[in-house]
Amino acid sequence: MVDTEERTVVITGGTGGIGLQSAVGIAKTGARVLVTGRSRERGEAALQHIAEAxxxxxxxxxxxxxxxxxGVDALAEALCAATERIDVLVNNAGYFGDERCDSVDGLEMHFAVNVLAPWRLTMGVLPALSKAPAARVVNVTGGDKPAAVDVDDLQAEKGFRGLMIYTHSKSALESLSMALAAEPEPQGICVNVGFLGRASTxxxxxxxxQALPGWMKLFWPLFRLMFAEDGGKSAAKAARSTIWAATAPELAGVTARYFDTNTREQQLHPSAYGPDVQRRILAVVDAATSGARGTG
Ligand SMILES: NC(=O)c1ccc[n+]([C@@H]2O[C@H](COP(=O)([O-])OP(=O)(O)OC[C@H]3O[C@@H](n4cnc5c(N)ncnc54)[C@H](OP(=O)(O)O)[C@@H]3O)[C@@H](O)[C@H]2O)c1
Incomplete structure (x- = not known):
């Protein structure tokens, strides 16, 4: 990897929550940091916070x-216009919704934001990633322990089950990340998955x-307590995993790994490594994007 100060790091969803705290930590290393978000107003406030902190x-x-x-294609284009080289891409932005919601493309929203977007954005900025001598992609996962991917339920075809749909979309992202790491071209791009601890965001x-499945509802008071506003404290703690995956020198050349919130390497669910599962997810991504312009 190039010297820290020479690096350009992109963090999607770097304008709030854990992404914002990750941006602070990575900016402290001296790297140039590009944060993305939907709102210019929130983004400008975040820039000021990151610059000061x-x-x-x-x-x-x-x-x-x-x-x-x-939107993903436009963002990829804007990022490539803003920087010739990307040393690290952190796919941090994510979606969680209580109720079924479809994207403007008619895709289930968790699938659109948590699975398709990181894949397509990475593909869209490949020209900039391939200019870096040792580029890294860090895909941020979440939910619970790594779980199986049900390729027949990628867009909640079997019913919308709140938190479980979110968790399942992250399992699909874990699998796609392993597929991305195995892509032969361009060479030398390391792709890893980071699990963040729970944070009040x-x-x-x-x-x-209503998002909690049956028995979990019993723990609702605990959930409220766990996610009580804490001024960014838990988000800063959760961000340590991302900061480490994006910057640690010992990760040079390390790819297709999964690190937990304590930066310990763990195994994903076996289905994440299965070429058949990866192919099936990619087929759905391809079908969804086949009509769209860009790299797909
Ligand atoms: N919070 C947790 O306990 C937890 C635990 C494990 C993993 N995670 C994962 O960590 C990541 C960050 O989550 P968070 O809790 O920090 O969320 P958050 O506080 O809601 O922040 C989300 C960030 O993403 C941006 N964003 C949201 N939707 C977007 C969209 N459609 N397009 C572009 N940008 C979008 C937001 O900015 P704008 O609103 O301005 O667009 C914001 O910068 C997610 O991938 C999440 O799944 C969270």
Missing amino acids: ARSDRVELVVGDLSSIA AMARGMSL
Whole structure:
């Protein structure tokens, strides 16, 4: 990897929650940091916060919405216009919804934002990633322990089950990440998955009782307590895993790994490594994007 100060790091969803704290930590290393988010207003406020907290004037905002295929393509284009080289891409932005919601492309929203978007954005910025001598992609996962991917339920075809749909979309992302790591071209791009600890963020605080599956509802008071507003403290703690995966020198050349919130390497569910599962997810991604312009 190039010297820390020479690096350009992109963090999607770097304008709030764990992404914001990750941006602070990475900016502190001296790297140039590009954060993305949907809102220019929130983004400008985030830039100011990151610049002050990290004492860095090398933080920039690129606005884009990852919930539509056109939005992902536009963001990829804007990022490539903003920087010739990307050393690290952190696919951090994520979606959690209590109720079924479809994207403008007619895709189930968890699938659109948590699975398709990281894949397509990575493909879209490959020209910039391939200019880096040792590029890294860090895909941020979540939910619970790594679980099996049901390729017949990628878009909640078997019914919408709140938190379980979110968790399942992250399992699909874990599998796609392993597929991405195995891509032969361009050579030398390392792709790893990081699990963040639970943090009180807008996403977590937005969860309602109805999102919890049956027995979990019993723990609702505990959930409320766990996700009580804490001024970014838990988000900063959760961000340590991302910061490490994006910057640790010992990860040079390390790819297709999964690190938990304590940066310990763990195994994903076996289905994540299965070429058949990966192919089936990719087929759904391809079918969803086949009509769209860009790299797909
Ligand atoms: N919170 C937890 O307990 C937890 C635990 C494990 C893993 N995670 C994962 O960590 C990641 C960050 O989550 P968080 O809790 O920090 O969420 P958050 O506080 O809601 O922040 C989400 C960030 O993503 C941006 N964003 C949201 N939707 C977007 C979209 N459609 N297009 C582009 N940008 C979008 C937001 O900015 P704008 O609103 O301005 O667009 C914001 O910067 C997610 O992948 C999540 O699944 C979270």
